[in-house]
Amino acid sequence: MPQPKLIHIATPHLSAAINPLGAELTSLRDADGRELMTNADPAFWTGHAPLLFPIVGRLNGDVLGIDGAEYPMKQHGFARRTAFTLIEHSDSKAVFLLEDSPETRAVYPRAFALRASYEIHNATLSITIEIENRETDRTLPASFGFHPAFVWPLPYGQAREDHRILFEAEEAESIRQVTNGLVDPALRLSPLAGRTLALTDDLFTNDALIWDQLRSHSARYRASTGPSLRIDFPDTPMLGIWTKPGAAFVCIEPWHGIADPQGFTGDIAEKPGIFMLSPGTAKTITMAVTLEP
Template identity: 70%
Template sequence: MPQPNLITIATAQLSAAINPFGAELTHLRDADGRELMTDADPAFWTGHAPLLFPIVGRLNGDVLRVNGVEYPMKQHGFARRSLFTLVEQSATHAVFLLQDSAETRTAYPFTFALRVTYTITDATLEIAVAIENRSESPLPASFGFHPAFAWPLPYGLPRADHRIVFAEDEPEPLRELVGSAISSGRRPSPLQGRTLALDDALFTQDALIWDPVHSQSVRYGASTGPQLRIDFPDTPMLGIWTKPGAAFVCVEPWHGIADPVGFAGELTEKPGIFTLAPGETRHIAMAITLEI
C-alpha cells in the first residue's frame, strides 16, 4: 500500500508531521527545523511514535480472549498498523479517526471510535485521544503512547549528558520483564533522587516500567540547554525504552501493560484494562513542550 502524505501543523516555535497510517507523529521540529524525534534507523527500530490500542505490550501467545473465544492480536494492538481518516485540519491542528471494521473485529469484537487530535499552541504539542464505546455492551481496552525522542537532542551536547527528571518522587521498584511478559518480581529503581541518568546499560533487559508512576510529567534533555517537558495526566504507568546504541529514547505513558507470565484469562481480567460502558468515552492526553 502506498504511504499517505504526512500532515503538517505548525506555529512559529514548533512543527509536527503526522502519518495518517497509524495517526503516528513522525517529525517534531523546532523553529530552526532541528529534529526532536528518532532518526528511525532500521538497524534499531523504524517506529516514531505509535499509538498503542486496544492493548499495551504483548499478550501471551499473541491471543486475546473475549467470552471464551480466542482472537489473534499482535503486540501493542492494531491501531499502529491501521490507516486513519483525516477528518479535520487547520494550520495548527489535525484530527484523525479510526473506527471498527470487519478487519478489526476479527481481532477485537467491539464497536468503537478512536479519535486522535494533534494541536500545537506556541511551543507545545498536545495529543488528545478519545476512545468511544459504540457497542451495546461494555468495552474493555488499554491505550498507550510510544514517542521516540532524539538521543541526543540536536543541541550539540553529548549523548552521555542526557537524563530524564521526574516531577515527583518514585520510591517503588520497577516492574520486571521475562521475555515480553511481566514477572511477579521487581527490579531496583535506577533513579538517583528523581533523576534517571540515561545509559545504554539500563536497557539490556528491555524497558524500564514504573507501575505505578506518581509523576504526571518528566523533563528530558541534557543537564543544560533546551529540554522537552512531557506531560501525561491520564496514565498510571510509564515505560522508558531504547535499544542500546540507538539514537532515540522512548518516554511511554501507558494505561495498560503486557500480560503477566502465564496469564490466560479474559481480556477484562488483564492488568491495566479499563472498561467503558455503552456510549461512554475515555479521554487520554499527553503533551510535549520544548523549553528553550
C-alpha cells in the same frame, strides 16, 4: 504500496508531521528545523510514536482472550498498523478517526471509535485521544498507550551520556521490567537517583523499564544544559521507558495498560491497567510535549 501523505501542522515555535497510517507522529521540529524525534533507523526500530490500542505491550502467545474466545493480536494492538481518516485539518491542528470494521472486529469484537487530535500552541504539541464505546449493551475493555521516541542525544550539542529524565515526583523504590516481551514477576530496584534517571544503554539490556505505581504526571528529558522536553501525561497511571542499546532514541511512554504478566492466560478484563467503558461512553487520554528553553 505508496506511502500515505504526511499531514503537517505548525506554529512559529514548533512543527509536526503525522502519518495517517496509525495516526502516528513521525516528526517534531523546533523553530530552526532541528528534529526532536527518532530517525527510525531500521537497524534498531522503525517506529516513531505509534498509538497503542486496544492493548499495550505483548500478550502471552499473542492471543487475546475476550468473551470466552481467543483472537490473534500482535504486540501493541492494531491501531498502529491501520489507516486513520483525516477529519479535520488547519495550520496548527489535525484530527484523525479510526472506527471499527470487519477487519478489527475479526480480532477485537467491539464497536468503537478512536479519535486522535494533534494541536500545536506556541511550543507545545498536545495530543488528545478519545476512545468511544459504540456498543449498545456490552462494555468495552481496552488499554491505550503513547510510544514517542525522542532523539538521543537532543540536537543541541550535548553528549549522549549527559542526558537524563527528571520525574515530577518521588517514585517507588521498586519497578517492573519486561523480559522477552512479558512483564517479569520479580520487582527491580528503581534506577532513579532521587527523581533523576541517568540514561545509559545498560538500563535496557533486557527490555523496557516500567513504573506501574506512577506518582508523577510529567517528566523532563534533557541534558545538563540546553533546551529540554517536558512531557505531561495527566491521564495515564503507568510509564514505560525504553530503547535498544546503541540506538539514537529513547522512548518515554505514558501508558494506561501493560503487557501480560508472564504465564497470564485470562480474559482481557483481568489484565493489569485495563479500563472498562460502559455502552455509549467515552474516555479521554492526553499527552503534551513542550520544548522549553
